[in-house]
Amino acid sequence: MKKKGILSIVSLLLVSSLFLSGCSGEKTGSSEAKGDNKTITVLVEGGSPAFKVAKETAAEFKEETGYTVKIESVPYTGVYDKLKAEVASQAGAFDVATIDILWFPALAGGLLPLEDLMTDDLKNDLFPGLVEGGSYQNKVYGMPVWTNAKNLIYRKDLFEDEKNKADFQAKYGYELHPPTTWDEYSDVAKFFTKDTNNDGKVDMYGTTVFGANNGDAVASWLDHAAQAGAKPLVVGDKGKVLVNTKPYVDSLQFLVDLLKKDQSVPSGALEMASAETSELFWNGKSAMMLAWGHFYVPSNDSKQSKVAGKVGSAPMIGGGAGIGAVPGPWYQVIPSSSKKQEIAKEYLNFIYEKNELFMKSLGVAARKSIFESYSTQQGYEHLKPLMMTLSGPQTQNRPAIKEWQEIESEALIPAVQYALSGEKTPQEALDWAADVIKDLLPPQ
C-alpha cells in the first residue's frame, strides 16, 4: 500500500515536471515583452560579411545605445527558414535580419515598412534598382547592405601575352581583349581552350557555364537573356509568361553552344556554380569566368588563388541590347513582430553609416560613394567595371512575386538543365517551363 502511494507520487512529479518545463519558455517570452532586456537579436548568414560586420560593430552599438547585439548565425537557407517561421509565428525572436533580395515577396507580409528611413540623400547614393529590390508592392522593407552582379574576371597575363595576341589576331582577325559581346566571348573562350601539357586531354578551358541545381544557374542565364533584350524578366505585366520568347531562347542557345558546339567549357556544367567555377579559375584551369564581382578579391589573394597577381576584371559582356545583369543585393530588414522596432531602426541606420565595413569584408557594398572612393585603391580594380555592370541599360531585378522560388526550382533550373544536357532543345525546354509557370501563377 505504501509502495503504491510512493509510486503514484513519483509519477505525478514526472508529469508535472513536464508541464513546468513547458512553462519556462513562456516566462522567457514575458520578460522580453516587458522590455527590461536591453538586447536586440540579429539573424545573419553564418560566415558571411553580415556576420563579421555585426560582430565588429556590436561593442560600438552598445556604447551608443546601451543595447547588446545578440547575433544568431545560420546557413544561407537557414536564414530564410528561420525568418519564415518567425513571420508565421510572430514570436518576436528576431529584431533585425540580413536577407537576400529573392526573399522579399515571401516575407514582406511580416516585415516592417521602412519608408521613414529612405531619405533622398540615401536614395541618391544607391545604384538603380537597389531600393526597388528591397520593396514589395510599392512599400520599402529593406535597407541595402551590399549589392553585386556577375562581372568578367580574366587572366590578365594570358590576355596580354604577345604570342597569344598574335595568334588570336591571326585566327580571328581582331585584337585580343576582354570580350564585350557574345561573339567575342565565344571566340576568346574557344581560343583559350587547349591541352597545355600535351597529354591528349584538355586541361585549360576558356570559361565555364553554370548549370548546377541552384539559383545561380538561373541568374547566370538570365544575365544573358537581359543582354539579348529581355525586359522585364520571365514574367511580365498581368502575369504574362515571357520565358519562351526570343531573348530567353537565344541566351540559352548561347550557353548550350559554348558547352556542346564549342566545347570551351568543362563538360560537367550541371555541377557548375560559383564555387566550382572559382575553384577552376583559381587553379589556373580557365582563362575567364563570369562571376560575382567580389570574387576578384580572393582571386588575387595568394592564399586562395594560384593565379593571384595575374587577374583582371571587366564589365559583364553585352548582347544586342547592351550590358545586362541580374543584381544580387542583400538587405537588412525588421520583422514586424519585433518588440524593439525603434532600436532596430537605429541599428539599420547605424550599420548603413558603416557600409564601408562590407567593402572591406567582402569587396562590395551598397553605397555608390563607397564604391567610388575604393575604386582608385589597389586591390579594388573590380569596382569600376562592376559599377558599369550595375548601371547597365539591361541590368534589372528578378520579378518580385511570391511564386518566384517555386518558378525557379520547378521550371527555370530544370529548363536550363534540360537544355544543357541535350534532353530538350532550348526552345522545347523553355516552352515546357512556360507551361509550368502558367500553372504556378495565380489565375488572372
Add this chain to the structure above:
Amino acid sequence: MRLKNGALSTIFFFPAGIFMLVFLVYPIFLLIRDSFYKIDIINPSLREFVGFANYTNSLTSERFLKALWNTVVYIGVAVGFEFILGLILALLLSNAFKGSQFIRTLLLSPLMLAPLVTGIIWKFMLNDQFGIVNWGLYKLGILSDPHQILWLSDSRFALYSTIIADIWLTTPFIMLVLLAGIKGIPISLYESADMDGANKWHKFRYITFPSLIPVATVALLIRMIDAARTFDIVWVLTQGGPGFSSELLSTYMYKTLTRYGEVGQSSAMAVIFIIILLVLSSFFITKMWSPRRRHS
C-alpha cells in the same frame, strides 16, 4: 492482485503515454488536419478548407509521381544491394580468422559517419573535375577520358550516384545485424548437419538462411523505412537534380513546405507517404514473419 498489477501498469505507462500523445499523436493529428486546408503561411488566418484537393493534386501530379517512383527505385536498389553485400560480409566474418575482428571494425566505420558528411565525401569523390573516382577509373584504363562519366550531372546517373553513397554508408548496418543473427544460431544444428553429410550450400540453405529470416525481416524493414526517409545524402549530392531526376519524396516535400510555403500540399504528401510506409510494413511483417510458418 490483478487490480493492483493493472493499476501499476497504468501508472508506469502514463509518462510514456503522455510523451507519445504530445510528440507523436498530436503532431500527426495536426498534419492530417493541415492536409485538408490551403494555408498561406504568412497570413495563417487565410485558411481555406479544400477537402481532398491537396490529395488529388498530389496523386495526379507528375512531379509527385516521379518523386515517388524515384523513392521506390532508391529503396529497391539500395536496400537490395545492402542486403546482399551485408549478408556476404556477415557470412565471411562469421568464420573467425586472424584479423577478423580488425576487419569487422574497419567495415563498421562508415556507420559512424553522419549522412550529411557522407554526402559531402561522395560529392568530392564523384566530381568530374576533381573527383577521385573518375581519375581512378581513368588511370586503370577503364575510362578513356576522366570527364567521361558525369555522375552527379547526368540525369541517367544522378539517382544511382546517391544510391551508391547510401549503400556504402549503410551496408555495415545490415552486416552487423545479420552477423548477430548468425552468431545466435545454435552450433548443434551445424554439428547434426555435418553428421548427416550436408555440404556448405546445404547448411546455408536449410539452417543459416531460415534461421536468419526473422532477423533479416527486422533489418530490411528498418532499412527500407530509413531509405524511404533519406534526405541528407540526396540533398548534399544533387538536391534532386538534374531536372528532378534524383528527386525523392523527402526532398520534394521539404521544398514544398519550406521553399514554396505550401503547408497543405506538403502535409497531404506526407500523409500519403505515411500510409504507403504503413502498408509496406504490415505486408512485410505479415508475409515474412508469419507465426504459422515459423511453427511449421
